[in-house]
Amino acid sequence: MTMMKCWLAAALALTVAGCAPRSDDRDDLSRAASKELAVTPVAARPRIAILGDSLTAGLGLPKAAAYPSLLQERVDEDGLGFEIVNAGVSGDTSAGGLARLDWALDGDVRILIVALGGNDGLRGLPAEELQHNLAQIIERAQARGITVIVAGMEAPPNYGRDYIVSFHKVYPALAAKYHLAIVPFLLQGVAGHDNLNQRDGIHPTAAGARIVADTVWAVLRPLAESRRRPPT
Amino acid sequence: MAVRETRASLRRLFFFFICIAVGVAAIVALRSVIQSVRGVFGAEAKSLIAADVLISTSRDWTPDARRTIEGRLAAAGVVERTDTIETPTMVRPEDRSKAVAKMAELRAVQPGFPLYGSIDLQGQTYSPALLAGHGVLVRPELLTAIGVAVGDQIAIGKAAFTIRGLIVKEPGRGMGEFSLGPRLIIAYDDLASTGLLGFGSRARRALLVKMPEVGVDALVKTLHEDFKDDFINTRSFRSTEDQVGRDFDRAENYLSLVGLIIVILGGIAVSSVTRVFILQKMRSIAVLKCLGARSGQIIAVYILQVMALGTAGSLLGVAMARGVIASIPLMLGPSTSILAQAHYGVTWSAAVQGAGIGVLVSLLFSVVPLLQVRFIKPSLLLRDETVRRPRDWTGIGVLVAVSLALVALTAWQAASLKVGIVVCVGFATLAVILHFAGQALILLIAPMANSRSFPLRHAVLHLSRPGNQTRVILLAVGLGAFFIVGVRSLQASLLSEFSLQVAADSPDMFLLDVQRGQADGVRAFLGDPAHGAGAFQLIPVLRARVVGVSGRRTNLETVEAVRARGSLAREYTITYRDHLEANEHVRDGVFWNGPSSEAEVSIEQGIHDRFLIDVGDTIRFDVLGRTVAARVTSVRNVEWRESRNGGFMFVFRPGVLDQAPQTFVAPLKGPDGAEARARFQHDLVERFPNVSVIDFHDVMETVRDVMSKVTLAITVVGGLVLFSGGLILIGAVAMTKFQRVYEAAVFKTLGANTRTIARMLLFEYGVLGSLAGLIGSLGAVVLTWGVSTYAHEIPWKVFAGEHIAGVVLTALLVAIIGVVSSLDVLRNKPLATLRAE
Amino acid sequence: MIELRDVSKTVMSGAEPLTILHPLSIQIPHGQFVAIVGPSGSGKSTLLGLIAGLDAPSSGSVLIDDVDITQLDEDALAKLRGEKVGFVFQFFHLIPSLTAYENVAVPMEIAGVADARPRAEQLLEEVGLTGRAHHYPSQLSGGEQQRVALARALANNPKIVLADEPTGNLDTANGRHIMELLRTIHAGRGTTLVLVTHDRELAAMAEARLVLRDGRVVENTLRQDQGGRSE
Secondary structure, eight states: OOSHHHHHHHHHIIIIIOOOGGGGGGOOOOOOOOOOOOOOOSOSOOEEEEEESHHHHTTTSOGGGSHHHHHHHHHHHTTOOOEEEEEEOTTOOHHHHHHTHHHHTOSSEEEEEEEOOHHHHHTTOOHHHHHHHHHHHHHHHHHTTOEEEEEOOOOOGGGOHHHHHHHHHHHHHHHHHHTOEEESOTTTTTTTOGGGBOTTSSSBOHHHHHHHHHHHHHHHHHHHHHTSSOOO | OHHHHHHHHHHHHHHHHHHHHHHHHHHHHHHHHHHHHHHHHHHHHHHHHTSSEEEEESSOOOHHHHHHHHHHHHHHTOOEEEEEEEEEEEEEESSTTSOOOEEEEEEEEOTTOOSSSOOEETTEEOOGGGGTTTEEEEOHHHHHHHTOOTTOEEEETTEEEEEEEEEEEOSSOOTTOOOSSOEEEEEGGGHHHHTOOSTTOOOEEEEEEEOOGGGHHHHHHHHHHHTTTTTEEEEETTOOSSHHHHHHHHHHHHHHHHHHHHHHHHHHHHHHHHHHHHHHTHHHHHHHHHTTOOHHHHHHHHHHHHHHHHHHHHHHHHHHHHHHHHHHHHHHGGGGGGGTTSOOSOOHHHHHHHHHHHHHHHHHHHHHHHHGGGGOOGGGGTSOOOOOOOOOHHHHHHHHHHHHHHHHHHHHHHTOHHHHHHHHHHHHHHHHHHHHHHHHHHHHHGGGGGOSOHHHHHHHHHHHSTTOSHHHHHHHHHHHHHHHHHHHHHHHHHHHHHHHHHOTTSOOEEEEEEEHHHHHHHHHHHHOGGGOOOSBOOEEEEEEEEEEEEOSSOEEOSHHHHHHTGGGGSEEEEEEOSSOOTTEEEEEEOOOOSOOSSOEEEEEHHHHHHHOOOTTOEEEEEETTEEEEEEEEEEEEEOGGGOTTOOOSEEEOTTSSTTSOOEEEEEEOOOSSHHHHHHHHHHHHHHSTTOEEEEOHHHHHHHHHHHHHHHHHHHHHHHHHHHHHHHHHHHHHHHTHHHHHHHHHHHHHTTOOHHHHHHHHHHHHHHHHHHHHHHHHHHHHHHHHHIIIIIIOSOOOOOHHHHHHHHHHHHHHHHHHHHHHTHHHHHSOHHHHHHHO | OEEEEEEEEEEEETTEEEEEEEEEEEEEOTTOEEEEEOSTTSSHHHHHHHHHTSSOOSEEEEEETTEEGGGSOHHHHHHHHHHHEEEEOTTOOOOTTSOHHHHHHHHHHHHTOTTHHHHHHHHHHHTTOGGGTTOOGGGSOHHHHHHHHHHHHTTTOOSEEEEESTTTTSOHHHHHHHHHHHHHHHHHHOOEEEEEESOHHHHHTSSEEEEEETTEEEEEOSOOSSSSOOO
């Protein structure tokens, strides 16, 4: 499922083995035929921010192939006028997301998709900690009048039933408590399928990212339509 | 008179004999030690992966893949195999009242594990029986983390396991494998009962293989081919994917080189003996000719003599080698315990090879001077004339044949025709250089022939006149110095490389994901002596992508254009700071001082080289959705191998990024002792629950242990080279005394006193030694450059100390040997010497 | 004046002592031309070596101008040779790396003589080799080499010249030339000349003869004060 190992490798590379330059050249994996995200100035377009980890950042993919860029295409096709802000940071946990919330909410953000938790799970951090951090993110966004969507994560089976269950419960509980729209599992239909994941078995390929975009789009589209105009 | 002559020539014969023996002993002893050390290296390298070959996958084995592997293994003659599965999981005490869960790394092993090395436990010996019936072995820190003790039960997935022992060291945990939690070992067959493995589970399955060493590389290659598109990795104990593997590889290279060099050095010893031996026999050969012997007969007689001398000397050499090797453990004292696996004996192959080389080299080198026999006239007995050689096609033919034989010999020893040719060509080049250096020297010192000092003037005259030994000594000593200094400085560069990795203050723990709000708290925690942490550093890290470059040589306006440049478009970890790390230095531009509101970035040499980005260019970064345009103000070189405290492609000037979302990572030296480390981690995570701690102390220890063995082994080998090389040089120089004694004796009859003659010799040999040392040292600089750059791929360093010492010691050694070896002549009555000549 | 008192020489041949020279006492007055003759192995070269201090006697003492040279160390002996003794060998023993001229100059350089150059040239002229001064020994014929050796022996104007079979390695013509030179030197300079030879014709030129056989003196025509028999 998530991104821990890569970040870990990268983080460790900083210290121990050194980011040997030659390993750099591997990561333009995908020749995805997707269009590049236009570099728009920080203009008056309303925004949808996605606060996430390496799945959102598109680790191992060109940025244009990551699912937020694909969502931007859908938004543009439907003429919804939103700018999608990719606030994904590889290796980030829910605690990291909370710490950089303000940066991510810069500008006229109307919808916030919270896609965090994968790294919490991979590092075996307590589920209560995850729930607590996500709750704060939601509360602070809602306080600014932002519509929040929560995208669920699962801990992989090797973490044992107890942990998986406690982890699994977090997202529906938050959705219920804060009346949120929910993407039950961000990697639905992707996780565990070899052909949709990169070699690390964690991060989706370009094809996998398209499925993720579909999954999110199904939940996002109605809300995006309703939030085209700022609430009066 | 006849009696005295016989006695003198007996002593001479004995000296030749000893010189050959020393040469052969050097070859045999070193090659034996090298073979033994290689064995140790192999065993260590194998224990690092616990196998000869390791086939692993992060997915499930597919039946197809297993079938392919089975086929290959059967073909490769695999002796033994064992499966393991590793997976991260959560563990907690079975006692639900203590409901603390802790992440751990589980390894399920079959009874055959490990194929090499051993699982070391606290206070007991590992046996698979300990794991039977849901037993588990754990790292001690787990006890602290979840509050259990040996004998307690812990829950892993759906099953309960009893803690049966504590792991001290576990094989097959090479460098580069780090765990986020304590390690656990259970039986392979118990894994299913935990229910941890299912669809979507993350586990690493490995097949460990023990097999005959010869087939290892071929098997790895075949499997690479078979699975180049699959998620299956194959590596052998020889793989150089990680630092330790590369270090082993370098150590191996070093040993091969030393092995080859000692053959050449030994060869020099043997050949110089043979040459002098034959030259000394010229008069006897003339007598034989007088008596009607034909050239062919004479050559046959002397070849037999040389071979007898070579064989006897070689046998003595093998015996001497035995003695030397047997004394190594005595000399090393208790520290040998870490090289305990090395057996200090002469290996058969080394002995046979050494003796064979001794005889062969003496044979080859006696043939050329012996060819002169055909031109020696009996009149030599009457007149002391030099032998004049007409153009001699047979001689040239033999010379070519001998040269080819030497190339073949070297190629055989190097186990590569290419290396053999390269070495021989290098050797010949050096010989030519030394030859010309000799001529240059003669020209250079010629003016000193007008010196007022009698000893100096005559020293110079000796060096510059026909029939001088300048070139002979320069060749022997120059080559000797070259090899010895070369080996020493290679050793120094190799060991300095290793010491980087075994430095006791290296960080052995790593904190991940420290939030900005926690930075001060973590800093205070680490700085508190009560927690026992050593040196640490908090490094802010951010993620960024390059989205544009505008510069003189590169203009990438669009993100598309950046992406076309390949990896430049990837996500980079960046940081900001206002100082350079110890492993960095600025190649171009100026590194800033203090913060600035203007964005400035320092790029790594590699970025500069690959993407043609220079100082003054502007790079646009996407930092979490915001574009930061930063001017490049310096290009840094990062010594990646020394990057204990981080190596970053992009470093920003403080100011602009300070407020951007960032986390901190912290490399640190953890407390000493497993108990203290466990307590430290436990306390830290309790205070900062989102912080992850990676402890790679035991991995570092393993590496350290291995590296210190390699270091010691290399030091022993280097010491042997110095010792035997020194002896060989002494022999080669002392050999020239036979030409000197005559002149010394004549000078004596003409009234020169001991001091004058001694000073003459001192000047003469001193000049020769200095020059030989100088050329040898310079040659060694070139050698280390070549080997460092092309074979070892480590930065080239000049070890000035080694080289200067090389020059000085060579000069001193040659001068002292030159004088001391002639001492007996100086002391003795001259008549005996003159008569013997 | 050279004086030998009970000088003998014994060497070990394997475990057996072998006497090369039985005890003998002789005196050679200054300016005398003596020939030491005898067959091969009779000990004549050994005797010459003893006189020159190139070899040490097993017993007895050798006095040159009343100095017992057996009591001198090697360096003092070398100095004495450099000043008082010139030596000519059967096998010339020139230094191969030095030219004829340089070979002649060596003893003077060792002794620290100031005007070595003109004197060396003059000596070479005396032996008739002016034209070959800058040749190396290997470029000279045997006779020429021996003449260089002779010039070298005279370099420091020694009172004593010792010659060990100086013609033994030369043809008759060259041998005669060398002998002429030796006689001229003896006559012109008044040096003591001790000549070892087995050639009776050469020996006949001498003023006195010392005949050795098996290490014993069998004939001595030296003007004796004591010790030897007179004819």
